[in-house]
Amino acid sequence: EDKVVQSPLSLVVHEGDTVTLNCSYEVTNFRSLLWYKQEKKAPTFLFMLTSSGIEKKSGRLSSILDKKELFSILNITATQTGDSAVYLCAVDDQGAQKLVFGQGTRLTINP
Amino acid sequence: ETGVTQTPRHLVMGMTNKKSLKCEQHLGHNAMYWYKQSAKKPLELMFVYSLEERVENNSVPSRFSPECPNSSHLFLHLHTLQPEDSALYLCASSQRAGASYNEQFFGPGTRLTVL
Numbered sequence: 001e002d003k004v005v006q007s008p009l010s011l012v013v014h015e016g017d018t019v020t021l022n023c024s025y026e027v028t029n030f031r032s033l034l035w036y037k038q039e040k041k042a043p044t045f046l047f048m049l050t051s052s053g054i055e056k057k058s059g060r061l062s063s064i065l066d067k068k069e070l071f072s073i074l075n076i077t078a079t080q081t082g083d084s085a086v087y088l089c090a091v092d093d094q095g096a097q098k099l100v101f102g103q104g105t106r107l108t109i110n111p
Numbered sequence: 112e113t114g115v116t117q118t119p120r121h122l123v124m125g126m127t128n129k130k131s132l133k134c135e136q137h138l139g140h141n142a143m144y145w146y147k148q149s150a151k152k153p154l155e156l157m158f159v160y161s162l163e164e165r166v167e168n169n170s171v172p173s174r175f176s177p178e179c180p181n182s183s184h185l186f187l188h189l190h191t192l193q194p195e196d197s198a199l200y201l202c203a204s205s206q207r208a209g210a211s212y213n214e215q216f217f218g219p220g221t222r223l224t225v226l
Contacts, residue, residue, distance in 0.1 A: 044217070
């Protein structure tokens with residue numbers, strides 16, 4: 001059965017800190033891994049990763065995939081209070097034509 | 112309007128009521144999805160429609176009945192729900208189901224409370 005596990009489940013840091021969020025997966029037919037940010041209701045897309053070792057970057061956020069060890073990390077540097085959200089990791093199962101989501105990491109940035 | 116819209120945003124219903132959730136996407140996508148998000152649980156995929164044909168049904172109870180009249184609209188008909196069905200119901204769309212690029216765009220969700 002497909003499985004996506006995120007850690008930690010909850011993280012509280014101070015503004016300016018750097019955080020690393022983890023996502024490990026077991027999927028039958030891996031196609032891609034996606035990161036989403038969910039603040040209030042609708043998750044918004046951050047990154048899609050398909051190849052190992054290639055870092056995707058957007059401002060203070062970056063992410064990398066390791067297809068050998070079956071995990072991905074999401075880094076946020078110089079965190080701001082606006083980064084407070086639930087970060088969701090999802091893996092695209094090619095055979096099942098669906099995204100399998102992890103439980104999410106709730107990140108809280110204190111001023 | 113742009114993106115994915117959902118109505119209503121909030122819904123409170125009794126166990127004997129019948130109601131429907133509506134989703135509309137303005138992105139020209141061909142695949143649409145219903146997800147359920149309960150507190151402290153991962154997003155659960157309920158239904159997938161591709162070109163208006165259901166391609167996935169994750170063993171969802173029959174009290175949830177989806178309808179996809181065209182590629183832009185998706186409904187979730189609800190009847191005789193249980194209190195444990197209270198959750199956030201999210202609709203999403205993507206260019207195609209099973210495509211190599213499967214970024215899904217989400218709607219704002221309907222917060223459902225079953226009394």
